[in-house]
Amino acid sequence: xxxxxxxxxxKWARFMEIIIPAYMFGKSWSIADEKTVDLFRxxxxxxxxxxxxxxxxxxxxxxxxPLGRFYASYAGAIIGIGIVVILAMVMxxxxxxxxxxxxxxxxxxxxxxxxxxxxxLSHVMKTLLKNVSAATATEEALTQAAYTTPMNQxxxxxxxxxxxxxxxxxxxxxxxxxxxxxxIVGVAFIGVYIGAGLLITPSEWSVLLPKLMQSVxxxx
Amino acid sequence: xxxxxxxxxxxxxxxLGAAIAFYVFGISFTKMVHPGLFFVxxxxxxxxxxxxxxxxxxxxxxxxWLIPIFITAIxxxxxxxxxxxADAEEITMSTTATVVVLITLLLAAVPFALFMIGRxxxxxSKKPRLRIVSVRIVVQIAIYIIWLAVSAYGYIRxxxxxxxxxxxxxxxxxxxxxxxxxxxxxxxxxxxxxxPNATMQDALFKNMNHQRLPVPKMIDEQSHVKAMAIAxxxxxxxxxxxxxxxxxWFIGFNIETIWxxxxxxxxxxxxxxxxxxxxxVLFPWRKICTHLCWLSGYRCLSAHNSMWRIRYNRxxxxxxxxxxxxxxxxxxxxxxxxxxxxxxxxxxxxxxxxACPFDGVITFRRDPEDxxxxxxxxxxxAA
Numbered sequence: 001x002x003x004x005x006x007x008x009x010x011k012w013a014r015f016m017e018i019i020i021p022a023y024m025f026g027k028s029w030s031i032a033d034e035k036t037v038d039l040f041r042x043x044x045x046x047x048x049x050x051x052x053x054x055x056x057x058x059x060x061x062x063x064x065x066p067l068g069r070f071y072a073s074y075a076g077a078i079i080g081i082g083i084v085v086i087l088a089m090v091m092x093x094x095x096x097x098x099x100x101x102x103x104x105x106x107x108x109x110x111x112x113x114x115x116x117x118x119x120x121l122s123h124v125m126k127t128l129l130k131n132v133s134a135a136t137a138t139e140e141a142l143t144q145a146a147y148t149t150p151m152n153q154x155x156x157x158x159x160x161x162x163x164x165x166x167x168x169x170x171x172x173x174x175x176x177x178x179x180x181x182x183x184i185v186g187v188a189f190i191g192v193y194i195g196a197g198l199l200i201t202p203s204e205w206s207v208l209l210p211k212l213m214q215s216v217x218x219x220x
Numbered sequence: 221x222x223x224x225x226x227x228x229x230x231x232x233x234x235x236l237g238a239a240i241a242f243y244v245f246g247i248s249f250t251k252m253v254h255p256g257l258f259f260v261x262x263x264x265x266x267x268x269x270x271x272x273x274x275x276x277x278x279x280x281x282x283x284x285w286l287i288p289i290f291i292t293a294i295x296x297x298x299x300x301x302x303x304x305x306a307d308a309e310e311i312t313m314s315t316t317a318t319v320v321v322l323i324t325l326l327l328a329a330v331p332f333a334l335f336m337i338g339r340x341x342x343x344x345s346k347k348p349r350l351r352i353v354s355v356r357i358v359v360q361i362a363i364y365i366i367w368l369a370v371s372a373y374g375y376i377r378x379x380x381x382x383x384x385x386x387x388x389x390x391x392x393x394x395x396x397x398x399x400x401x402x403x404x405x406x407x408x409x410x411x412x413x414x415x416p417n418a419t420m421q422d423a424l425f426k427n428m429n430h431q432r433l434p435v436p437k438m439i440d441e442q443s444h445v446k447a448m449a450i451a452x453x454x455x456x457x458x459x460x461x462x463x464x465x466x467x468x469w470f471i472g473f474n475i476e477t478i479w480x481x482x483x484x485x486x487x488x489x490x491x492x493x494x495x496x497x498x499x500x501v502l503f504p505w506r507k508i509c510t511h512l513c514w515l516s517g518y519r520c521l522s523a524h525n526s527m528w529r530i531r532y533n534r535x536x537x538x539x540x541x542x543x544x545x546x547x548x549x550x551x552x553x554x555x556x557x558x559x560x561x562x563x564x565x566x567x568x569x570x571x572x573x574x575a576c577p578f579d580g581v582i583t584f585r586r587d588p589e590d591x592x593x594x595x596x597x598x599x600x601x602a603a
Contacts, residue, residue, distance in 0.1 A: 017460065020470060069479075160525070
């Protein structure tokens, strides 16, 4: 059985397989502008948004110029990479059957469903006021767009994250017990992420909704 | 047994050059018919008059030409409508467009008629078509026609709008399924079941035997034996997706973000798809999809996590090489080097399953004998 990789670009492929999901995972936290930053603070863990805003401030990044958007997307990506590395350390301690770089790749690739969830949520927040046009921006429509739908979508992506951990673990030769342990870590990570502030809570929504209704009225 | 890749269409470089020139004209100067149609039409129509053509598959080839006829027919009323409501100056433009549409319709009908009355040469016997492959072809053609129809409609009806276009809805749904749902269930289905460019390549481009541009060795070897080796335990570090595939996606995504192209994404998508088709004619079959497609990179990465893949029962394999990379697989996977299933780069086209002359080697369900072997290798764990 051939197990070695002799192509000159293989190590770069490994690099990209680690970087792309981590980049996508974190990028969503830093693309809020002045109008949407409060929504982002409610939707995502506020300390991550604040950290991303701080990094953007250091670079002097705004959203008006291409260079500003470049800095902004990478500010979040750096945080995302940091979180993936920390999670990979935990995974590495559990798996103990491969090099750290392979544990990092495992963690990063399996995190793709959550990266897509983050991207979806940030897109919803960015386009919320635009999509729910003034004429149809009722309380129900806003609740549906910003609160109910993301909640349902996130369930699907959480499920995909769990299955990704299981199947990727199996394909990489992880014994059953360790696969279960890896899934438990994944569930714990989802729990921590939600606990830190992912998704809008009912109390946050009760504060946000009047503000949103007010901004819709002002637009009219 | 013959694999359909062995059937060729002859086309010379001058004809191809003329087709591309026609295509460039379509995309640059005409906004009345989707530019991709010009290319489809031109590439096929010019080669009709050149030596051997679709030997033995005339009826199949004929149906390719129903697509431009269909699209032209459904968009024609829109052109007429514009002519009626436009002012004097615009009537001139619309009249030109009407002529273009009518000419397209008439010329596209000619190859269809010729193919239908043509006679084919005798063919070697073929293995019966697998039902799943037939289903795939139907799905491919259906999605392709929807793509052409909504693109043409959006192009004519809303030439300058950035919202409310039916082609935007198409791409929205395309992304929802190809990024967020299907990769986690089945893997890279985008590249054989959904992509319009893949359909064009499978239906038309792969049967052309014109001189193709060489792919640089460093890029090409990413998809060959050693790079694609994958296996249960060995998969801890493998397989790697082609670096170029990921790089192209990363660069493209950054451009989209930095230049804030998302609200105007309909235009890059139209350009991207037709340019992708052009590149796909110039390079060997599916090499662009394998190494350089912007749509494919991220989705292929997600396919690492798929719940189900096509099974390869190594214990039953006779190592006959019929399924080997260069003959059957669009992504050049060396199936005999796999451990128990296809790698993440597999696009679920089932060509290998159709090509394999033996039963039970490439299957939907894992063979019990192989299941036992895998469990043993996983040190007594359940499958």
